[in-house]
Amino acid sequence: MKSKITWLLATLLSIASTATFLLSSGCSTAGPQVPAGTAAAKQPLATAGSTANASGAQLWAQNCGHCHNIRTPTFYSDAQWEVVVLHMRVRANLTAEEHKQILAFLKSAH
Amino acid sequence: MRLLKPAMLALVIGTTVNVANGQDQGESNKFVSKEDYLKLKEEHAHLKQELEALKSRLEQLSKSAASQEGTNVKAQVEDLQKKGASRQAETDQALDEFDKELKQVKQMAKDSFPGSTKMLLAGYGSATFMATRSGYGPAQPLPPDSRDANSSFSATFNPIFLWKMSDRLLFEGELELELEGSETSTALEMAHISYLLNDYMTIGAGKFLNPGDYFVERQHMAWVNKLPDKPLAVYDGLMPESLVGVQVRGAIPVGPTKIGYAFFAANAPTLTTTPADPTNPIELGTLSFDNFDNSNGHISAGGRVGFYPMPELEIGYGFQTAAVAPRGSDVNALLQSVDLTYVRDSDILKGTVNLHGQWVWSHVDRYTYDASGSGGFGPLTFTNNRNGGYAQLAYRPSKLENIVLKNLEPVVRYDMINQKKTPVGFDERRFTLGLNYWLGASTVVKVAYEFDRQNGTGQNGNAFFTQFALGF
Numbered sequence: 001m002k003s004k005i006t007w008l009l010a011t012l013l014s015i016a017s018t019a020t021f022l023l024s025s026g027c028s029t030a031g032p033q034v035p036a037g038t039a040a041a042k043q044p045l046a047t048a049g050s051t052a053n054a055s056g057a058q059l060w061a062q063n064c065g066h067c068h069n070i071r072t073p074t075f076y077s078d079a080q081w082e083v084v085v086l087h088m089r090v091r092a093n094l095t096a097e098e099h100k101q102i103l104a105f106l107k108s109a110h
Numbered sequence: 111m112r113l114l115k116p117a118m119l120a121l122v123i124g125t126t127v128n129v130a131n132g133q134d135q136g137e138s139n140k141f142v143s144k145e146d147y148l149k150l151k152e153e154h155a156h157l158k159q160e161l162e163a164l165k166s167r168l169e170q171l172s173k174s175a176a177s178q179e180g181t182n183v184k185a186q187v188e189d190l191q192k193k194g195a196s197r198q199a200e201t202d203q204a205l206d207e208f209d210k211e212l213k214q215v216k217q218m219a220k221d222s223f224p225g226s227t228k229m230l231l232a233g234y235g236s237a238t239f240m241a242t243r244s245g246y247g248p249a250q251p252l253p254p255d256s257r258d259a260n261s262s263f264s265a266t267f268n269p270i271f272l273w274k275m276s277d278r279l280l281f282e283g284e285l286e287l288e289l290e291g292s293e294t295s296t297a298l299e300m301a302h303i304s305y306l307l308n309d310y311m312t313i314g315a316g317k318f319l320n321p322g323d324y325f326v327e328r329q330h331m332a333w334v335n336k337l338p339d340k341p342l343a344v345y346d347g348l349m350p351e352s353l354v355g356v357q358v359r360g361a362i363p364v365g366p367t368k369i370g371y372a373f374f375a376a377n378a379p380t381l382t383t384t385p386a387d388p389t390n391p392i393e394l395g396t397l398s399f400d401n402f403d404n405s406n407g408h409i410s411a412g413g414r415v416g417f418y419p420m421p422e423l424e425i426g427y428g429f430q431t432a433a434v435a436p437r438g439s440d441v442n443a444l445l446q447s448v449d450l451t452y453v454r455d456s457d458i459l460k461g462t463v464n465l466h467g468q469w470v471w472s473h474v475d476r477y478t479y480d481a482s483g484s485g486g487f488g489p490l491t492f493t494n495n496r497n498g499g500y501a502q503l504a505y506r507p508s509k510l511e512n513i514v515l516k517n518l519e520p521v522v523r524y525d526m527i528n529q530k531k532t533p534v535g536f537d538e539r540r541f542t543l544g545l546n547y548w549l550g551a552s553t554v555v556k557v558a559y560e561f562d563r564q565n566g567t568g569q570n571g572n573a574f575f576t577q578f579a580l581g582f
Contacts, residue, residue, distance in 0.1 A: 054421070062421040065462075066453050068334040068581075069551040076230075083230040083274040087282060089312075091327070093361040093370030093416065096309035 056105025059098050067092065073109035081106045233270040233284070236332035236579040239263050246562050246571025257569055265289050266332065268299065278306040299352060311360040318357060321372035322414045322428030323349045324449035325468055333552045333581035336464070336504045337544045339560070341525040343498025348472040348527075349430070349445050350379060350399035355409075367420070373413035377404040378432035381441060383479055388486040392533045394479050395494035397434060397443060397472070408433040412445070422454045434474065441475045461507035469499030498527030506548070519546040521558070536568030552581035
């Protein structure tokens with residue numbers, strides 16, 4: 001039991017240490033990797049801690065990149081993005097506003 | 111102005127004629143008297159004054175005329191500017207109307223496709239090579255000869271069918287086709303209908319991925335998972351991968367952030383009370399999640415709540431509780447999970463940092479197995495408590511300019527499961543080092559080496575993996 005607790009504490013300590021380092025390292029507030037040349041790469045970044053005022057491009061980078069690499073807007077057609085974003089609204093618990101803005105951005109980026 | 115010039119000319123000519131006339135008269139008389147001279151002098155002075163007055167008047171009139179001309183020119187320029195602006199507005203309006211018409215034509219072209227629903231075939235596939243050293247084996251109990259050194263290739267294909275019936279209705283179906291030995295296994299991973307009830311709530315029914323297990327729902331896909339194999343405990347371990355039932359889920363904005371939630375009611379897992387091998391009853395007390403016919407008639411309840419303190423960080427808690435014993439018995443199980451995900455693009459680190467961690471607990475109430483002893487392995491009475499999880503860190507220097515380095519992604523993972531005090535009889539810890547090369551946003555080649563350590567009745571062993579994974 002003691003060994004379990006030790007491993008658990010070590011794991012949590014490692015995670016907390018890494019998170020603390022990253023938070024204090026002055027990282028940019030962008031979402032994960034944004035393909036160069038896209039509108040998201042050109043737009044100003046969201047304020048840290050804010051999702052309510054983010055643009056469609058920022059929401060796209062933040063929400064999609066949370067789980068996987070971001071696919072470029074040209075990966076799917078407009079009609080396909082409608083299906084994919086609805087699917088991800090359900091799977092990733094997107095808000096209605098996030099759904100609307102991300103879809104509008106992906107369509108406008110074509 | 112035109113009238114003044116002839117008047118001036120006439121005045122000068124008149125003056126000259128008068129003077130000349132006087133001279134002619136003088137010449138006729140040969141001499142000019144003093145009176146005549148004074149008279150002429152007075153007339154000359156008078157004419158000079160008149161000339162000066164006319165000059166002054168002329169200058170005033172000239173200035174006045176110039177001012178009048180400037181005003182006229184300014185008015186003309188303003189008029190031209192107004193006309194230009196008017197034409198620009200007309201041009202802009204025409205362009206706007208052209209854009210609108212273009213969009214209408216595009217929409218008509220889109221609408222002309224047959225059917226009013228939209229379907230998409232997505233999914234992923236992978237090809238994996240694994241070479242193991244003697245003693246390597248997963249956490250689940252295996253016959254001794256399964257731990258011999260081995261090398262093998264395997265392949266999986268997971269087509270996902272997405273069907274958008276309307277703006278509110280979605281069907282998701284997923285198959286898993288996998289090579290197992292000389293045969294291909296087929297499984298229905300997901301068959302789920304979702305309906306968007308409002309901005310904050312979606313209801314669904316069918317077979318769906320377990321929303322209480324973050325790795326299962328968000329990370330297990332081959333092109334998303336950073337390593338070729340999946341972590342202990344959180345996948346195919348202590349929590350179910352999929353559930354058959356109903357769920358309600360969504361997200362609620364909270365100030366500058368949001369809370370995501372998912373709650374479900376589904377068929378309950380079944381307690382394993384009869385081992386396959388009575389002489390080695392290692393699976394006693396574990397839960398079988400493939401209880402699609404709900405043989406015991408129990409319904410489980412569970413869910414997950416995820417909170418985003420900032421856009422890059424998500425912290426979640428998931429759970430599932432159910433009665434799991436055969437009818438007439440009172441044995442409950444409680445499964446719990448905590449997870450943390452932190453993904454951030456860093457200018458200082460020149461890339462993306464990806465941190466995942468999850469820990470799960472499985473508790474099954476105390477129960478007496480083979481109480482009569484007729485099964486040949488009992489009676490055995492125990493409470494089954496197991497737990498485990500993983501922490502994983504990946505870094506991709508995507509902001510470097512070197513095209514090779516920017517697509518490399520080193521990964522390190524530590525995962526474990528604790529179950530020594532159960533009939534399984536051993537704990538397991540694994541440490542995995544991996545290196546990925548991204549050929550595209552959803553195409554990756556992975557290489558990894560895994561150190562596997564087991565205590566108790568387990569064995570130690572290492573494994574080498576390489577995997578090609580693609581999402582589409």
